[in-house]
Amino acid sequence: MTPVAGSVSLSLALGFGLIAVLTLFIYTKNQDQRLFFVGQRLALGVSFFVFLATFILSYQLMISNFDIDYVARYTSIETPTIYKISALWAGQSGSLLFWLFILSIFSTITILQNQQKHYSLIPWVIISLTITQIFFLILTNYVTNPFKPTEADFIVANGNGLNPLLQNITMAIHPPTLYLGYVGFSVPFAFAISALINRDTSPLWIQSIRRWTLVAWLFLSMGIILGGWWAYQELGWGGYWAWDPVENASLMPWLTATAFIHSIIIQEKKDMLRLWNMVLIILTFALCIFGTFLTRSGVMSSVHSFTESSLGPIFLSFVFFILIASFGIMYSRLDDLKSPKKIESFTSRESGFLFNNMIFVVLCFAVFWGTLFPVISEAVRGYKITVGAPFFNQINTPIGLILLGLTGIGPLLAWRRTGTKNLIRKFTLPIIICFISIILFLLIGYKGYVVISFSLCIFVTTAILSEFYLGIRVRKNKFDESLHNALINMISKNRSRYGGYIVHLGIVFMFVGFTGHAFDREKEFSLQIGQVEHLAGYEFELLDLSESERPNHYAWISKIKVTDYQGQFITNLYPEKRVYFHNNPDVNRRQPHSELDIYSTLNKDIYSIFSSIDNQKQIAFLKIMINPLVRWVWIGGYILVFGTLIALWPRKEE
Amino acid sequence: MKKNKFTLLIIGVVTITGFWISWVSYNPADEKAMATFISVNELINNNISKRIKLGGLVKDGSIAISEANQLDCNFILKEGSSELYVKYDKTRPDLFKNGAEVIVAGRYTDGVFYADELQTKCASRYEGDLRNESSYNLIEVGQ
Numbered sequence: 001m002t003p004v005a006g007s008v009s010l011s012l013a014l015g016f017g018l019i020a021v022l023t024l025f026i027y028t029k030n031q032d033q034r035l036f037f038v039g040q041r042l043a044l045g046v047s048f049f050v051f052l053a054t055f056i057l058s059y060q061l062m063i064s065n066f067d068i069d070y071v072a073r074y075t076s077i078e079t080p081t082i083y084k085i086s087a088l089w090a091g092q093s094g095s096l097l098f099w100l101f102i103l104s105i106f107s108t109i110t111i112l113q114n115q116q117k118h119y120s121l122i123p124w125v126i127i128s129l130t131i132t133q134i135f136f137l138i139l140t141n142y143v144t145n146p147f148k149p150t151e152a153d154f155i156v157a158n159g160n161g162l163n164p165l166l167q168n169i170t171m172a173i174h175p176p177t178l179y180l181g182y183v184g185f186s187v188p189f190a191f192a193i194s195a196l197i198n199r200d201t202s203p204l205w206i207q208s209i210r211r212w213t214l215v216a217w218l219f220l221s222m223g224i225i226l227g228g229w230w231a232y233q234e235l236g237w238g239g240y241w242a243w244d245p246v247e248n249a250s251l252m253p254w255l256t257a258t259a260f261i262h263s264i265i266i267q268e269k270k271d272m273l274r275l276w277n278m279v280l281i282i283l284t285f286a287l288c289i290f291g292t293f294l295t296r297s298g299v300m301s302s303v304h305s306f307t308e309s310s311l312g313p314i315f316l317s318f319v320f321f322i323l324i325a326s327f328g329i330m331y332s333r334l335d336d337l338k339s340p341k342k343i344e345s346f347t348s349r350e351s352g353f354l355f356n357n358m359i360f361v362v363l364c365f366a367v368f369w370g371t372l373f374p375v376i377s378e379a380v381r382g383y384k385i386t387v388g389a390p391f392f393n394q395i396n397t398p399i400g401l402i403l404l405g406l407t408g409i410g411p412l413l414a415w416r417r418t419g420t421k422n423l424i425r426k427f428t429l430p431i432i433i434c435f436i437s438i439i440l441f442l443l444i445g446y447k448g449y450v451v452i453s454f455s456l457c458i459f460v461t462t463a464i465l466s467e468f469y470l471g472i473r474v475r476k477n478k479f480d481e482s483l484h485n486a487l488i489n490m491i492s493k494n495r496s497r498y499g500g501y502i503v504h505l506g507i508v509f510m511f512v513g514f515t516g517h518a519f520d521r522e523k524e525f526s527l528q529i530g531q532v533e534h535l536a537g538y539e540f541e542l543l544d545l546s547e548s549e550r551p552n553h554y555a556w557i558s559k560i561k562v563t564d565y566q567g568q569f570i571t572n573l574y575p576e577k578r579v580y581f582h583n584n585p586d587v588n589r590r591q592p593h594s595e596l597d598i599y600s601t602l603n604k605d606i607y608s609i610f611s612s613i614d615n616q617k618q619i620a621f622l623k624i625m626i627n628p629l630v631r632w633v634w635i636g637g638y639i640l641v642f643g644t645l646i647a648l649w650p651r652k653e654e
Numbered sequence: 655m656k657k658n659k660f661t662l663l664i665i666g667v668v669t670i671t672g673f674w675i676s677w678v679s680y681n682p683a684d685e686k687a688m689a690t691f692i693s694v695n696e697l698i699n700n701n702i703s704k705r706i707k708l709g710g711l712v713k714d715g716s717i718a719i720s721e722a723n724q725l726d727c728n729f730i731l732k733e734g735s736s737e738l739y740v741k742y743d744k745t746r747p748d749l750f751k752n753g754a755e756v757i758v759a760g761r762y763t764d765g766v767f768y769a770d771e772l773q774t775k776c777a778s779r780y781e782g783d784l785r786n787e788s789s790y791n792l793i794e795v796g797q
Contacts, residue, residue, distance in 0.1 A: 236745075236748075343660060351660075354660075358664065358667050359667075362667065362668075362671045365671075365675075366671070366675055369675055369679075373679070374691070383690055383691065383692060384690070384691035385688055385689070385690050385691065386688070386689050386690075386691050386707055387687060387688050388684075388686050388687055388688070388689070390682065390683070390684035390687040391678065391679075391682055391684075391687035391688060394678050394682060394683050394684070394687065395674070395675060395678045398674070399671070524725060524744060524745060526723060526724070526725070591748070591749075592748045592751075593748050594748055609745060611724075611725065611745040611746070612719075612724040612725065612745075612746070613724075614724050619724070621723075621724045621745075623745045
């Protein structure tokens with residue numbers, strides 16, 4: 001009975017959505033206030049039924065009702081409760097419902113928040129959001145219904161269970177975080193479309209979505225970082241980013257969105273780049289849908305694509321619909337999008353932002369090109385050429401480094417024009433320190449990109465710190481404040497600016513971590529108890545091999561003693577080889593899993609994988625990697641979140 | 655500042671990066687940057703010696719792991735009716751097993767494919783058939 005209620009909710013939501021769009025559309029023509037209220041409430045009704053459907057599916061997952069196909073496929077009786085809930089976004093139809101669920105939360109918040117303001121914008125905002133909901137409702141109703149009953153000629157007494165790789169706390173939060181980011185951009189997009197249709201392209205719509213955009217950007221950033229963190233902890237190839245199509249799918253909207261949050265500052269302050277901002281938000285939203293498409297269709301062979309499915313063409317049509325409709329409307333409004341002001345000088349902050357924007361878009365195009373290269377090559381040459389991580393690294397490293405450099409240069413430039421005197425005053429110190437560091441790194445023996453990257457990191461850090469220093473000095477002189485108070489007051493008076501600088505600092509930390517990749521070392525070897533092996537000045541001794549049967553798996557545990565070249569004890573590592581579903585008589589249904597052990601310091605990570613075990617001879621086959629500076633990436637992630645929160649924190653008077 | 659200076663600048667940036675991207679696409683620095691994806695049949699018939707990528711299924715019961723070194727293994731890759739003998743000597747992915755769908759990259763010499771990369775297609779098991787109670791031992795339930 002309850003599963004039926006879920007299905008019915010989804011159907012009702014679809015019906016409500018269609019009527020809501022129709023009523024609001026008529027309202028925009030005849031301005032009959034009653035129609036607006038009907039449309040608005042119908043739109044809230046869509047979200048309500050989506051909530052209901054989501055809660056029903058979650059409840060069915062919790063009580064393990066295997067009469068629902070989705071529940072039987074992604075959970076089993078022994079699946080821990082938290083992963084029964086996270087199973088909601090583990091599979092295809094569930095994750096689409098979950099997308100819809102988040103969109104409905106955002107849509108509800110937008111409608112309720114704007115009851116008293118933005119009268120002119122809000123009808124088309126609701127229409128745009130509801131059309132997006134309708135798209136996902138069509139998918140969940142007709143293409144891949146999460147409430148589909150189980151079809152089997154036997155009684156399903158237990159489900160298949162959740163993939164052990166997904167039974168990880170990071171994996172329980174990574175998809176929702178990423179989705180909050182993806183879906184979050186539908187609100188700024190809806191405002192943009194509404195502004196276009198209403199011919200109201202002044203900075204007003206930008207002000208109303210600045211915070212939304214930052215929140216969406218924050219979640220997207222966190223989602224990407226968490227994904228990398230999960231891959232590093234669980235997948236066992238020693239890295240956090242593989243330029244996998246689905247990783248690229250989340251990076252592309254992030255790049256255009258990052259460009260967008262920079263260039264809206266110019267529109268807010270100077271009313272420039274109106275057209276450009278429209279292009280960026282449309283691209284960002286289209287890339288978010290495209291990202292969902294890449295994840296959920298089997299078009300790319302990737303570890304993420306759950307199954308070959310019929311979703312591909314439908315998603316692609318929707319992406320084309322968004323692009324054609326949005327750019328069509330934009331084209332018809334070109335006159336309104338002419339900015340009244342022009343950029344005055346190369347050495348202005350405006351032009352710095354413009355450069356930064358171009359590089360972000362170029363970087364996004366490079367990623368897009370590489371991601372679709374197999375498809376393009378197949379279409380053009382008739383055979384498929386796959387591209388790997390080295391391709392992306394080669395193309396993107398110089399572009400990324402230019403971007404890093406701009407992170408340091410941009411904020412030092414003044415609005416309109418930076419005078420020569422000012423240029424010298426602001427850039428002398430960072431450039432001197434940068435040159436000294438180049439010489440030092442060359443003396444140490446570093447080469448090529450490593451020197452450039454580390455020196456640029458130092459350049460940017462110096463530039464940011466000197467901005468902080470100057471700001472604090474001004475306050476100290478002007479208001480006679482203590483250092484501590486001056487810092488706090490300076491940041492709280494100008495949260496978005498200093499929050500932004502802190503985010504930049506986080507990016508610098510991440511670049512330090514990325515550069516560490518150039519020093520990676522790895523070795524695969526076998527050890528019997530008591531034997532030793534060496535790598536990068538460390539000694540690895542296998543002390544012990546033990547086994548243990550645990551609630552949902554069987555584990556072989558190795559104990560490896562790590563000492564440095566002076567014989568100093570560093571740590572013991574305990575990588576495990578596990579077998580999930582080990583009691584299953586069907587050997588092919590048992591699921592081996594390597595549980596890594598990582599010893600992490602600021603300087604380097606020692607990453608150990610238990611590849612295989614020879615039970616008779618008691619030999620452990622191990623893979624050890626030395627990954628320098630990886631921790632800087634995660635620290636950079638924390639700094640980025642912290643900085644964004646500062647920029648987001650509301651002022652008291654608001 | 656005149657508007658066309660900025661237009662020139664934008665054209666400049668686009669041209670340079672366009673050139674850079676196509677240059678890397680034609681001359682990747684690392685041989686692992688790009689690999690042609692072909693079928694097993696094409697490989698055997700044309701005896702291609704450059705590094706390529708293949709996809710297929712691991713033939714049931716064909717996985718043989720060396721007694722002396724568990725990292726050495728060989729198996730038969732099936733794609734349709736074509737079969738290929740593959741050798742691989744690195745850490746195998748957890749989902750690698752008989753019947754699994756895999757992608758391998760490497761070189762073909764004298765009838766043997768020496769793979770340097772082995773990827774399994776994830777989650778195939780989890781989209782698989784539902785568990786049949788009658789053929790299944792429920793011992794793990796309730797533990």
